[in-house]
Amino acid sequence: MAEEAAQEQPSPTAPRPVRCIVKLGGAAITNKGELESINEESLRSACAQLRQAMSESDGDGAPGKVLGMDWSRRHGDPADPAVDAERIAGMAGLGFDTNFIVVHGAGSFGHFQASRSGVHKGGLHSTLVKAGFVATRISVTSLNQEIVRALARGIPSVGMSPFACGWSTKQRKLASADASQIIQSLHAGFVPVLHGDAVLDELLDCTILSGDVIIRHLSQLLSPKYVVFLTDVHGVYDRPPTDPNAVLLREIEVDDNGSWSIVKPALLQGNNKGVEISVAAHDTTGGMETKILEAAVIARLGIDVYITKAGTEHSQRALKGDVSTDSEDWLGTIIRSSK
């Protein structure tokens, strides 16, 4: 029986460590005010920076060299897409370190459907919750589809919905989250693209699983070298970033028992309560507290977490892992272990 079970569920091991887990924040890649609207420019820029971070050479990656892997018919285009199979077959490889995982938030996708129906509260006996579950999944998977397409300009990305992966929760806490297919996909040279999703819950019937919780879980399982959260502001502030007096927290230290303290700026040192930390108030899945909490759990594992603004030189450096606590010219928040 034990042997059989072991055979059924092999424990796959990653031969190379995962280099980076990236969160494409909902606030960064969608237009917050408009239902189901992608911030095309920000998404394109994030994808290009990711491609550059994966690139084994340090070059800029001339645009002509990008291998498009979305061979779908363009909307309104009557002709089949041109795929130069011979040229692609002749390529030695992608020249990429593809050991990345991408997780994206929902932004203006899914929230409308989830909040109108209360999917996060559970209760599938309610017709409204059941319909809302379906509606939420349609919305977030359509965003996933577009992000996979955008990444596929050069990056061998494969969409993987946590719900379809069989991930589920118990009283909103992750209960079942088998990562073997994610690991197999990485082995095969693909970049898994996951997302916040509506999932089944053992006690509540259903709930919403946020992208931040997914990243924390994958970090615990796969020990990436670093984790990057791309958002629409420069990092974590001591109060809402719209406040003109808001101060960017440059460095946060997490100790063994999980409590955290601000290291930089020095004037806020020792202030780890009372500070109303905020990244982006509208990024509601889990909210800011969840984000800091999950980032703190990751940092405790000895994995540096970089929170920074998408589409900037700072995000480019973060994605390359080219950030240290001495980087005075880097704008963002580093959350790291005190050890």
Next chain:
Amino acid sequence: MAEEAAQEQPSPTAPRPVRCIVKLGGAAITNKGELESINEESLRSACAQLRQAMSESDGDGAPGKVLGMDWSRRHGDPADPAVDAERIAGMAGLGFDTNFIVVHGAGSFGHFQASRSGVHKGGLHSTLVKAGFVATRISVTSLNQEIVRALARGIPSVGMSPFACGWSTKQRKLASADASQIIQSLHAGFVPVLHGDAVLDELLDCTILSGDVIIRHLSQLLSPKYVVFLTDVHGVYDRPPTDPNAVLLREIEVDDNGSWSIVKPALLQGNNKGVEISVAAHDTTGGMETKILEAAVIARLGIDVYITKAGTEHSQRALKGDVSTDSEDWLGTIIRSSK
């Protein structure tokens, strides 16, 4: 260890047997001649017939009563969709027997990408195959998204990609295909919507897993009462259905050792070789031989298989399970066990 493994992977049992597994054939729901083009009318009709078959009442289901579960913004519509949450919350339930599973083919989605790159042959060291794998998945998952949306007019459908579910093959034969998430989704009252997909292969690196193989596997696991294949012709013919002399095979019997014989029409009785059976030559995933072979495996389990034309009174009856070998006025092919 055995206990731990058992805890990690509970063996879920379906309390109610699955009523029906439906194949929406690629030939029926897409326009074969045109890349990535959905046959909207045929898809809409198939979804309406499915809704009616699931309906617990025998009524026609007045259009006003259909509960839309796709709450996405319509293309070009600046306004948020109208969701009457109060009315929906007040509904007693969907009034549906949702114990159905839908599997769809690729039709004019995915084939172009798969055949240009040779994904079915495997070999991910080839840049062309790797790019083609990504392109194929983008194409078939975009079709899945549209089919889930179409079904969501009344049916609580949830898309589940076999690749994301962790399904994989070994030398093109299904090797790992955990159905626990599909069963959990059925328990929760959802209709899983799977599809032919590009998957990882233990020996070949990757290949294409056809919808027909998925249906056979799910039938073996879940013992549905009956299985329906909807296609673009009336059923299985003794030669290509475009041939004016083609004869529709009304009833095929499969015996214990898997060999099959034609029962109706009587003039073809005993003819189980030499007959060039054909449903739809352009439905290339696996081809006709695979389809008959998979259907025969299902029939041997004692599960009737109905192959018929989508959007007809015959498909409506098949979906309701209202077909027997005495049904002289039903047009289609019944494949059943000789026992």
